[in-house]
Amino acid sequence: MSQASTSPAGAGQATIIDGKAFAEKLRGGVARQVDALKARHGITPGLAVVLVGEDAASQVYVRSKSKKTTEVGMQSFQHTLPVETGEDELLDLVRRLNSDPQVHGILVQLPLPKHIDSEKVIDTIDPAKDVDGFHVVNAGRIATGALDRAMIPCTPRGCQMLLQDQLGDMSGKRAVIVGRSNIVGKPMAQLLLAENCTVTIAHSRTRDIAAECRDADIVVAAVGKPEFVRGDWIKPGATVIDVGINRLEPEEPGGKGRLVGDVAFDEAKQVAGAITPVPGGVGPMTIAVLLANTVTAACRQAGVEEPAR
Numbered sequence: 001m002s003q004a005s006t007s008p009a010g011a012g013q014a015t016i017i018d019g020k021a022f023a024e025k026l027r028g029g030v031a032r033q034v035d036a037l038k039a040r041h042g043i044t045p046g047l048a049v050v051l052v053g054e055d056a057a058s059q060v061y062v063r064s065k066s067k068k069t070t071e072v073g074m075q076s077f078q079h080t081l082p083v084e085t086g087e088d089e090l091l092d093l094v095r096r097l098n099s100d101p102q103v104h105g106i107l108v109q110l111p112l113p114k115h116i117d118s119e120k121v122i123d124t125i126d127p128a129k130d131v132d133g134f135h136v137v138n139a140g141r142i143a144t145g146a147l148d149r150a151m152i153p154c155t156p157r158g159c160q161m162l163l164q165d166q167l168g169d170m171s172g173k174r175a176v177i178v179g180r181s182n183i184v185g186k187p188m189a190q191l192l193l194a195e196n197c198t199v200t201i202a203h204s205r206t207r208d209i210a211a212e213c214r215d216a217d218i219v220v221a222a223v224g225k226p227e228f229v230r231g232d233w234i235k236p237g238a239t240v241i242d243v244g245i246n247r248l249e250p251e252e253p254g255g256k257g258r259l260v261g262d263v264a265f266d267e268a269k270q271v272a273g274a275i276t277p278v279p280g281g282v283g284p285m286t287i288a289v290l291l292a293n294t295v296t297a298a299c300r301q302a303g304v305e306e307p308a309r
């Protein structure tokens with residue numbers, strides 16, 4: 001059974017999946033892999049993070065990524081560009097990072113300012129250094145089942161790991177993903193398909209999202225709407241993964257600047273078998289997988305055996 005979760009507190013109380021603890025373990029493993037790469041091959045994996053603009057939340061998030069990168073013994077290169085940076089200038093930076101041998105992974109923080117075409121930027125990143133797994137080459141590899149040669153998007157991969165830990169074999173389970181984004185919903189569907197789930201992607205035009213969810217053994221909520229998935233949408237005993245990170249405004253009812261997911265947690269935990277909290281669920285997993293992807297990228301670029309994932 002899962003170590004990274006607390007036991008049910010009583011009848012009608014779901015297991016709370018401890019993503020923070022799971023991510024810490026994962027980062028511990030990454031740190032050992034980094035040590036081994038340094039000792040055996042003289043390679044220090046390096047991650048470059050590019051931030052355009054001075055959005056406060058993005059800066060906090062980028063700083064925490066950089067701190068965790070150095071904590072596991074990797075090099076962190078941070079590039080903060082002014083909000084008025086032109087597309088050409090950003091593309092030039094990406095090309096320089098592509099050819100920098102010290103940089104094994106590149107992450108360009110999204111969303112980008114409106115005057116920059118983010119698709120063009122992502123597709124300029126060398127697919128081998130695309131640790132977000134957003135490049136069309138990586139999306140294509142995931143879609144064709146060539147998962148062992150792809151970079152897998154961090155958030156879906158983190159969700160898959162929590163589900164594997166919680167459920168073991170997922171063959172034949174019904175999974176409903178709420179949300180169809182390129183960065184979470186679509187790759188999540190591919191990963192659950194690879195787990196032999198029966199996968200449904202629900203979205204804004206789905207006729208009856210609640211009914212779709214009620215049939216599901218696994219619900220992954222990734223719509224970016226606070227508390228969108230209600231408790232009575234959940235089948236008793238189902239596993240609920242909440243990808244949403246929504247900061248409520250202090251003036252909203254019950255707001256107080258509180259962080260909430262895409263699931264009405266207090267309702268859903270009465271019904272679900274297991275559920276991820278926000279914060280402390282999927283978010284920390286995203287960062288841990290990002291670091292793991294950077295080690296994988298460094299190994300592939302150096303032509304040395306990569307750690308099993």
Ligand SMILES: Nc1nc(=O)c2c([nH]1)NC[C@@H]1CN(c3ccc(C(=O)N[C@@H](CCC(=O)O)C(=O)O)cc3)C=[N+]21
Nearest residue numbers: 107108109110111132245279280281282283284286287
């Ligand atoms: N190219 C790109 N790749 C990304 O992966 C990416 C991005 N752009 N843009 C922004 C989003 C957001 N994101 C988060 C990851 C972890 C937490 C996280 O660890 N959250 C903590 C708490 C955070 C808090 O307290 O504010 C938690 O959920 O427990 C949050 C947000 C990655 N993103």
